[in-house]
Amino acid sequence: MLVLSRNRDESIMIGDNIVVTIVDVRGDKVRLGVEAPREVPVHREEVHEAIARENRAAASSSAR
Amino acid sequence: MEVHTAQFGPVSFDPRDIYTFPQGIYGFELCRRWLLLGTAIDQPIRYLQSVERAQLALPVVTPSQFVPEYRVRVAAEALAPLALERDRDLAVLAVLNPQHDPTVNLKAPLLLNLCSRIGLQVIADGDWSIRHSLGIAPPARRKAA
Numbered sequence: 001m002l003v004l005s006r007n008r009d010e011s012i013m014i015g016d017n018i019v020v021t022i023v024d025v026r027g028d029k030v031r032l033g034v035e036a037p038r039e040v041p042v043h044r045e046e047v048h049e050a051i052a053r054e055n056r057a058a059a060s061s062s063a064r
Numbered sequence: 065m066e067v068h069t070a071q072f073g074p075v076s077f078d079p080r081d082i083y084t085f086p087q088g089i090y091g092f093e094l095c096r097r098w099l100l101l102g103t104a105i106d107q108p109i110r111y112l113q114s115v116e117r118a119q120l121a122l123p124v125v126t127p128s129q130f131v132p133e134y135r136v137r138v139a140a141e142a143l144a145p146l147a148l149e150r151d152r153d154l155a156v157l158a159v160l161n162p163q164h165d166p167t168v169n170l171k172a173p174l175l176l177n178l179c180s181r182i183g184l185q186v187i188a189d190g191d192w193s194i195r196h197s198l199g200i201a202p203p204a205r206r207k208a209a
Contacts, residue, residue, distance in 0.1 A: 051169065
């Protein structure tokens with residue numbers, strides 16, 4: 001994993017069209033701003049995980 | 065071609081009937097090729113059967129049959145992989161979790177292009193529930209935490 005130190009209001013670029021900016025830092029909480037093309041979906045990881053978990057549960061309930 | 069499924073026994077199919085999910089399905093990212101089984105009019109539950117993993121089948125329903133006001137809102141650009149030419153080629157399905165209190169995942173519907181046979185599981189905008197109980201008529205409107 002690439003680890004970079006950034007201060008508030010600084011950004012990183014992912015490719016040439018995704019910008020992730022540190023908007024605010026308070027204690028353990030970091031607020032990120034993400035600018036990405038609309039065709040790049042941006043979601044919290046927990047949402048991905050919850051959907052993957054639900055798909056797996058549906059497949060295994062059905063197999064019983 | 066034939067796939068020896070765990071749930072339905074041997075299933076013969078025409079390779080042209082395979083739906084390709086270029087991004088896979090959440091939780092099954094490596095499974096790209098699926099068949100839609102069970103199209104009897106009186107049977108609301110159909111199955112997306114993995115071609116690659118014979119033991120893997122996802123029960124699916126047409127969500128608007130259960131939640132008439134259900135609409136999928138996603139960025140138009142997110143639909144680009146579907147290569148949809150006509151609206152009527154689009155089918156919307158939702159994964160059914162057939163537990164004791166059956167639920168459908170309205171947050172992450174499956175979109176199929178019936179013509180090009182391409183599929184996508186998208187994350188819909190709005191407060192749709194991942195576990196919408198079929199015992200409740202209106203969609204669960206939950207505030208974001």
